[in-house]
Amino acid sequence: MIENAYYTPEVHGAYELIDVGDLELEEGGVIPGLRLAVATRGELNAAKDNAILVTTWYSGTHEIWTREYIGPDHALDPERYFIVIVNQIGNGLSTSPHNAPGDIAMSRFPRVRVGDDVVAQERLLREHFGIERLQLVVGGSMGAQQTWEWAVRFPDKVLRAAPIAGTAQNTPHDFLFTETLVETIECDPGFAGGEYASNTEVEAGLKRHAKLWSAMGFSTEFFKTEHWRGIGFEDRETLQTAFMEPYFTAMDPNDLLAMAWKWQRGDVARNAGGDLAAALGRVTARLYAMPISEDMFFPPRDCAADAALVPGAEVRVIDSVSGHLGLFNLEATYMPQIDENLRDLLAQEV
């Protein structure tokens, strides 16, 4: 257990830690008394049929969703829907390497898969909230991986699904890119095989991590058009030192690596003996795959290839020069596209 002031309500806004019991993991092992950090907006109606599940991305929490994506002016409108944002396992707010009990703390944290998250989320919704069906599951990047997994694993429970900037089966290139991200941290002598005393000992590695994220997370066109100006930075260096570096150096290295391991292995085909087409063929949700146009590692064609295997799915490309990190809502034109597509999707009869 490491104290880290970043993983607190003061930084991320209020959330509830909900114990969903022991979680047996696909890779073996168990997380005893798994605690999921959950934030909600809106009210669950009496029929319990107005719920939307939001899943979180690598390094992200519920905070970006409550700040940028959810509100009365958005498709994710708390006046109409009960919106449940569940922080993924390992993200630092839910049970994670840095806050886990000693025998599974730090380098001893077990391997967690996307499917484990989804099983835990389903249990949470059912047992804690009494929710049996979801109007929508939506998430970006690793949140998209969870969204795809939900649609495949629990088709009867998911009426609509909107995986943004993420694939149902992680691609080999994406696996490789994530490997290079992992190495930026693991090669830091301060990482000490995951047994550092504080994340500050791994600062150099986390800064390299932040830089590599910039190289693949934005886009060639983001830099060429100097779009950093559009988000308030005077130059590329300031984007790095005032945004990317503080963002990642605040985080826990083992938490990031737990998520990275999971991200690399996201694959709904595991639900059908490795047959991706069979797995995606099970989806009954109305599904809009929403890749980001300039995404360098979840490019639209990869997302579209997965969507093509889902009956009736549509591909709605989000135009964004910011690339994958456009997910942070870095352009005035971004959120209107998200909202328009989610409104369309939520208006679909199912």
Add this chain to the structure above:
Amino acid sequence: MIENAYYTPEVHGAYELIDVGDLELEEGGVIPGLRLAVATRGELNAAKDNAILVTTWYSGTHEIWTREYIGPDHALDPERYFIVIVNQIGNGLSTSPHNAPGDIAMSRFPRVRVGDDVVAQERLLREHFGIERLQLVVGGSMGAQQTWEWAVRFPDKVLRAAPIAGTAQNTPHDFLFTETLVETIECDPGFAGGEYASNTEVEAGLKRHAKLWSAMGFSTEFFKTEHWRGIGFEDRETLQTAFMEPYFTAMDPNDLLAMAWKWQRGDVARNAGGDLAAALGRVTARLYAMPISEDMFFPPRDCAADAALVPGAEVRVIDSVSGHLGLFNLEATYMPQIDENLRDLLAQEV
């Protein structure tokens, strides 16, 4: 001076080390008695007007050109042309950090720019071979940077130019990507600020370097289509351990970093007070910009943007799933496209 068996004729084929005298550098300082490693094919005719200059890329030497690009079946035909391949400064065969005299050896090697290479190459061609005009300058990647520089700096000497997979002005994204490449090496404790005793001490860093090259140097589609099979590897891991890792771990870290520094700052606009349009407007060569379709860091649109500033230039996109590293001729469809475009270009009246 470090002994490194990689940088020998046994590995790269014969070359001549030609002393072009002292080279004063744009960044200040001087390389005394600069030695350029030069390989030639064909015969210089009596009029000395059948010469083609080939420039080399990051980590590359003349060897890949003599093996893959030059021959009687290629546009670069030694039966018609006198082809001079000049290894760039810092590439390990020409004067480089690992083989330089003590006062400029290793971490003391001065900063070298693309313009310095081109000045040295012009001097070599004129003083050593008596060549005043070139039928063609052609190179890939950093070789493309030198090609652009030649066309801008010596317009009267360059009749035709074919920059393959490279820009005239390096983009900010490309600068950043190269920074992440540099960090894979510099963060290795064995690098010791550039004062290692052998490149083997930096093996871990060089392996990370090789991995990051795979992530950006190939393409998402290369991995998705498992094109490694097409080039003789059974899986992605073997591609890494049997090709990329041996390739880079044989090399000298300081040599790579000298090239990386140069690559980051390639910019023909320096010839016109920072005005890219003015610089490229000076080009009188017939120029075909030949970006590679799936190149992730010299994407076609960036190459096309530079070409648009050159009077009469054409953009000829080379279709290749291999991305930037398609330069290694990894597909049966690659070289025919290169040859067709170079034949077209060489057939152009100038």
